[in-house]
């Protein structure tokens with residue numbers, strides 16, 4: 158989902174601390190309508206959204222950001238729910254300067270953290286490289302894929318990621334191997350510490366026609382099994398620990414708890430895939446979050462399992 162930042166700038170009253178933000182070559186956007194930046198299309202404004210000009214600009218910003226100003230990182234917003242009261246502090250969003258994808262060796266591709274997963278999978282197909290087909294159906298960006306160890310249809314980021322470049326919250330440049338990231342099912346050991354700026358992937362030579370056919374199959378399958386045209390955040394809950402391969406999946410527990418199709422206002426548990434929550438248009442973030450909490454409660458009552466949110470929820474509830 159790409160939204161020209163300039164179209165969404167609102168000119169509300171800026172909090173006083175914005176005076177303390179470092180001077181940057183990138184841009185600050187005050188009182189930014191965050192609903193434009195997330196797939197659910199809900200949420201109040203962020204105090205400030207910062208778009209860095211490049212890695213050096215971002216490093217300078219991080220090194221000089223006062224420690225008491227909260228910082229949130231947003232990718233394509235396909236796994237994030239922004240609460241109705243908006244986000245205090247700064248939301249960092251990587252833009253076009255971080256969006257390049259290139260083949261750097263026979264079997265290696267480098268992707269900027271803002272490149273969409275689907276772009277990387279297409280670049281791999283163009284180079285007749287196999288292993289990244291699963292990214293065809295994941296609507297996020299590479300930074301989010303690393304943070305979440307995104308995966309689908311038997312593949313996950315950890316399988317093909319070799320190395321990442323990033324910055325610490327203090328602006329120091331770091332390079333980490335995929336092994337150092339301690340990736341496991343929808344988990345990254347460094348998720349809250351590193352801002353990813355680029356990633357190196359390794360794939361295996363393959364037949365371009367077969368690679369494209371596999372991508373098409375993934376795309377077709379998703380259309381019939383997931384509400385991909387809806388305002389959603391993808392899988393709401395992680396599959397219960399230890400059961401992602403063979404035990405009951407979250408959607409099965411949700412179904413068994415009778416929650417398929419359940420509604421609060423314009424928020425609904427998808428009829429098609431009941432681990433997806435949908436905004437039919439007028440749902441608030443609170444409707445969606447309350448529906449998710451109701452589902453958790455019902456699943457706990459019927460199966461004893463405490464579902465864990467996979468979707469990241471940021472910001473504050475609306476006041477009053």
Ligand SMILES: Cc1cc2nc3c(=O)[nH]c(=O)nc-3n(C[C@H](O)[C@H](O)[C@H](O)COP(=O)(O)OP(=O)(O)OC[C@H]3O[C@@H](n4cnc5c(N)ncnc54)[C@H](O)[C@@H]3O)c2cc1C
Pocket residue numbers: 196229230231232233234235236237251270294295296297298299300301302303304305306307308309348351352353354383384385389390391392469
């Ligand atoms: C229709 C639909 C289908 C989906 N199907 C799948 C699926 O099959 N498999 C799957 O795994 N997921 C799926 N998802 C969820 C989502 O697409 C993935 O989790 C994706 O990897 C999130 O990427 P994003 O850029 O949108 O991240 P965001 O939602 O923007 O952020 C998610 C997390 O990543 C962090 N993050 C983002 N960028 C960076 C960065 N540069 N550095 C550090 N941290 C960062 C954020 O702080 C946040 O904690 C689906 C979502 C939708 C809407």
